[in-house]
Amino acid sequence: MIRPTEDQQYYELTSPTALPKASGFLWNNQMMIHMNCRGYAVAQFMQPEPAKYSHAPNLEAKTFMQPEQPYYAHHPGRFLFIKDEESGYIFSAPYEPTRQVPDKFVFAAGKHDMIWTVEHWNLRIQMTLTLPKEGAAELWQIKVTNTGSRKRKISLYPYFSVGYMSWMNQSGEYVPDLGAIVCSSITPYQKVQDYPSIKNLKDKTYLLAERKPDAWEVSQEAFEGEGGIMRPSALEAGTLACGDARYEMPAAVMQYRTEPEPGEELTYRFVFGPAKDEAEIRGIRERYFGLHGEREQEAREPGGAESGNEPRSSTGSNRENEAAAADFSEDGFEKAARDYAAYVAEGRGVLTIDTPDKELDNFVNHWLPRQMYYHGVTNRLSTDPQTRNYLQDHMGMSYIDPRSTRQAFLTALSQQRPDGSMPDGIVLYEGAELKYINQVPHTDHCVWLPVCLVTYLDETDDYALLDEEVTYAGGEKSGTVFEHIDLAVKWLIGDRDDRGLNYINQGDWCDPMNMVGYKGRGVSGWLTIATAYSCIVWADICERGGRSAEAEDYRQQAEEINGAVNRHLWDGDWYARGITDDGVPFGISADEEGRIFINPQGWSLLSGAADGEKKAKLIRAVEEQLESPYGVEKLAPSYTAMREDVGRVTQKHPGSAENGAVYNHAAAFYIYALYAVGEKENAYRLLRKMLPGTDEADIRRRGQLPVFIPNYYRGAYRQFPRTAGRSSHLFNTGTVPWVYRCLVDGLFGVRGKPDGLRIAPQLPAEWNEASVVRAFRGAEFRIAMKREAGVSEAEVYADGRLAADGIVRGLRAGETCEVTVKLPL
Numbered sequence: 022m023i024r025p026t027e028d029q030q031y032y033e034l035t036s037p038t039a040l041p042k043a044s045g046f047l048w049n050n051q052m053m054i055h056m057n058c059r060g061y062a063v064a065q066f067m068q069p070e071p072a073k074y075s076h077a078p079n080l081e082a083k084t085f086m087q088p089e090q091p092y093y094a095h096h097p098g099r100f101l102f103i104k105d106e107e108s109g110y111i112f113s114a115p116y117e118p119t120r121q122v123p124d125k126f127v128f129a130a131g132k133h134d135m136i137w138t139v140e141h142w143n144l145r146i147q148m149t150l151t152l153p154k155e156g157a158a159e160l161w162q163i164k165v166t167n168t169g170s171r172k173r174k175i176s177l178y179p180y181f182s183v184g185y186m187s188w189m190n191q192s193g194e195y196v197p198d199l200g201a202i203v204c205s206s207i208t209p210y211q212k213v214q215d216y217p218s219i220k221n222l223k224d225k226t227y228l229l230a231e232r233k234p235d236a237w238e239v240s241q242e243a244f245e246g247e248g249g250i251m252r253p254s255a256l257e258a259g260t261l262a263c264g265d266a267r268y269e270m271p272a273a274v275m276q277y278r279t280e281p282e283p284g285e286e287l288t289y290r291f292v293f294g295p296a297k298d299e300a301e302i303r304g305i306r307e308r309y310f311g312l313h314g315e316r317e318q319e320a321r322e323p324g325g326a327e328s329g330n331e332p333r334s335s336t337g338s339n340r341e342n343e344a345a346a347a348d349f350s351e352d353g354f355e356k357a358a359r360d361y362a363a364y365v366a367e368g369r370g371v372l373t374i375d376t377p378d379k380e381l382d383n384f385v386n387h388w389l390p391r392q393m394y395y396h397g398v399t400n401r402l403s404t405d406p407q408t409r410n411y412l413q414d415h416m417g418m419s420y421i422d423p424r425s426t427r428q429a430f431l432t433a434l435s436q437q438r439p440d441g442s443m444p445d446g447i448v449l450y451e452g453a454e455l456k457y458i459n460q461v462p463h464t465d466h467c468v469w470l471p472v473c474l475v476t477y478l479d480e481t482d483d484y485a486l487l488d489e490e491v492t493y494a495g496g497e498k499s500g501t502v503f504e505h506i507d508l509a510v511k512w513l514i515g516d517r518d519d520r521g522l523n524y525i526n527q528g529d530w531c532d533p534m535n536m537v538g539y540k541g542r543g544v545s546g547w548l549t550i551a552t553a554y555s556c557i558v559w560a561d562i563c564e565r566g567g568r569s570a571e572a573e574d575y576r577q578q579a580e581e582i583n584g585a586v587n588r589h590l591w592d593g594d595w596y597a598r599g600i601t602d603d604g605v606p607f608g609i610s611a612d613e614e615g616r617i618f619i620n621p622q623g624w625s626l627l628s629g630a631a632d633g634e635k636k637a638k639l640i641r642a643v644e645e646q647l648e649s650p651y652g653v654e655k656l657a658p659s660y661t662a663m664r665e666d667v668g669r670v671t672q673k674h675p676g677s678a679e680n681g682a683v684y685n686h687a688a689a690f691y692i693y694a695l696y697a698v699g700e701k702e703n704a705y706r707l708l709r710k711m712l713p714g715t716d717e718a719d720i721r722r723r724g725q726l727p728v729f730i731p732n733y734y735r736g737a738y739r740q741f742p743r744t745a746g747r748s749s750h751l752f753n754t755g756t757v758p759w760v761y762r763c764l765v766d767g768l769f770g771v772r773g774k775p776d777g778l779r780i781a782p783q784l785p786a787e788w789n790e791a792s793v794v795r796a797f798r799g800a801e802f803r804i805a806m807k808r809e810a811g812v813s814e815a816e817v818y819a820d821g822r823l824a825a826d827g828i829v830r831g832l833r834a835g836e837t838c839e840v841t842v843k844l845p846l
């Protein structure tokens with residue numbers, strides 16, 4: 022049902038119905054597209070605010086990307102209807118909207134393209150989607166092959182949803198000299214002050230065809246008729262009516278009538294996307310299809326039929342003069358595809374692993390860095406990413422392109438307030454505003470500065486960053502990066518009540534925990550613990566930067582804060598999540614719902630609040646109450662009713678998102694913490710649960726291909742077992758850099774130190790060996806890890822010489838080192 026291709030560049034799914042929501046995604050700096058296996062699409066582009074060019078068929082609320090995106094018959098999609106002209110039989114590829122189960126179906130989700138192969142009625146249809154590196158556009162190639170033994174008479178109808186563009190103005194028509202369907206609209210607005218930006222928007226949606234269609238239809242209603250989208254009436258006629266849309270909802274549908282000989286393969290190419298005006302569309306046509314304009318499909322009139330006798334594998338008629346045009350168009354189109362593949366390939370991480378766990382290998386070597394890279398270059402298609410997301414997403418870039426991490430720190434710190442606090446979002450474009458959740462005051466943002474910076478420093482040893490001078494918001498005050506972060510940590514230390522616990526205001530890491538402290542008194546247990554951990558991390562950075570006295574101060578602070586945590590938040594077997602405005606502790610054994618939360622448990626291992634006894638107790642509590650077959654849940658039991666002293670999180674559906682899902686971001690913190698305290702078996706078991714599989718029941722349950730980690734799998738396993746495990750399919754998540762850290766700092770133990778690479782693997786007992794190629798500061802470490810009799814603790818040999826403390830030093834960029842690690846049996 023699912024399988025990786027041999028070259029591991031794709032994951033294939035061989036059924037359109039087994040995992041109906043299985044999907045892949047592609048992006049570039051201006052757009053992203055999320056496509057499911059059945060042909061439905063969600064695409065957005067930045068101008069610079071995110072916008073759509075393929076809309077739902079009704080007025081949509083503008084919002085951020087949603088988990089568990091629902092699909093429905095009229096959901097925007099990219100389809101090819103096929104009609105057998107002799108029998109009138111109609112089906113569609115890849116599967117929607119007609120839903121005929123084909124003889125063969127393969128959806129291959131790749132790194133830089135997605136390919137559907139469908140075989141039905143002696144025809145093979147191959148649809149390939151890729152993107153250009155620059156610009157918002159979808160590049161589609163559709164190949165149709167007659168796999169039967171007789172000549173066929175067929176019509177092909179590429180269908181691209183345009184949807185409800187605007188209540189002010191929407192229309193569409195075929196523009197012959199562009200060879201494109203062009204749909205026009207005006208983004209709805211009302212305020213005169215919005216006009217200057219509205220008038221510059223790309224409000225057109227075009228479908229550019231390389232080959233001139235025989236006919237087309239641009240009115241959704243005329244196309245569907247009484248048959249509806251599953252059996253559009255317009256397909257009954259010999260040719261589409263060549264209609265337009267006049268304040269009618271547009272659709273971009275074309276028709277190609279063709280008569281392929283046995284074995285003949287026909288190729289069609291399309292570009293679909295947003296544009297400002299026709300001049301831009303003309304430029305796009307030239308870029309991808311050359312200056313020749315559209316090609317004739319066959320030497321025939323629309324509806325006519327004429328073709329040679331010998332089997333062909335070309336792109337149509339007029340074959341003599343077409344060779345030149347074909348070369349030309351292949352250049353533009355295929356060069357774009359090549360450039361895009363190269364762009365995606367830049368998103369390499371620093372690890373290539375070979376372990377007994379082949380699925381993990383595939384995911385870590387190919388898909389995990391890709392997902393981190395997506396976050397780092399798109400900022401989740403937001404012009405004002407949440408501060409904590411921005412910092413964590415760029416923490417991940419430390420492993421891919423550390424220069425961008427450095428720049429992200431400078432950008433974020435230039436928006437820090439002079440009192441040390443961080444804004445809720447980082448504004449990335451002039452004129453962008455803090456929106457949605459960024460208008461809700463959260464108190465945790467400063468935590469992420471030291472916690473994310475340490476990864477960048479581990480990778481690069483670029484302590485010079487700490488000396489860079491940056492202004493604060495407002496532009497009056499300025500200070501070094503060191504001073505900025507120091508102030509942020511001091512702000513956290515200062516933002517505590519007289520018990521020594523951190524105020525939560527309207528949220529911390531948990532966005533919707535908005536009513537614990539909105540009256541100004543409630544505190545966050547997790548945030549207090551995270552403050553202690555920030556102090557420790559910052560102390561280490563101070564120490565390495567030669568500031569021992571400060572380091573000592575921060576370690577004492579951490580100890581003091583941990584003391585407060587243990588006094589006020591330890592509940593006997595685990596830590597409470599917080600104390601409300603009215604002084605009520607929650608996330609404790611007395612609670613019927615929301616009895617235990619994951620975050621305070623893991624972070625207390627990191628901060629050192631939990632001593633040996635507490636550690637053992639809380640790990641047991643997590644295993645008993647939060648662990649499910651799909652990973653560790655964020656809280657349990659999930660809330661089933663509003664708790665007005667906790668807030669919006671309790672109103673989310675039980676088992677979804679922060680209300681008790683296996684929220685992978687939180688699960689990753691916990692796994693990271695387990696590695697930090699050497700709990701390698703527990704850590705690996707939970708890490709493994711982040712990926713679908715390995716058995717078929719699990720894959721079906723999750724419903725997702727292992728090409729990304731979703732922000733959550735449904736939880737509430739003990740309350741709602743039927744839905745537990747279901748993937749959100751949302752690939753925006755802070756999980757991925759933390760999983761990478763789990764691998765680098767934990768599982769494989771190949772963490773950077775100022776003077777070298779420290780090698781201290783924590784392989785699970787079930788592995789006897791593993792090998793890792795670790796790219797580090799321009800050098801390459803080829804590390805072979807193996808259990809051996811007679812070894813009592815890890816021994817690290819670099820090029821044959823024992824590195825007593827496990828740190829391999831002195832390697833320069835461009836050099837390679839062979840490392841052997843002997844591990845106890």
Ligand code: CEZ
Pocket residue numbers: 086407409410458530531532533678679732753
């Ligand atoms: O958003 C994420 C945030 O992007 O939720 C995390 C938080 O740490 C991330 O910064 C945990 O709360 O209800 C809400 O507002 C939700 O909080 C969502 O926006 C949530 C979703 O998972 C979307 O990615």
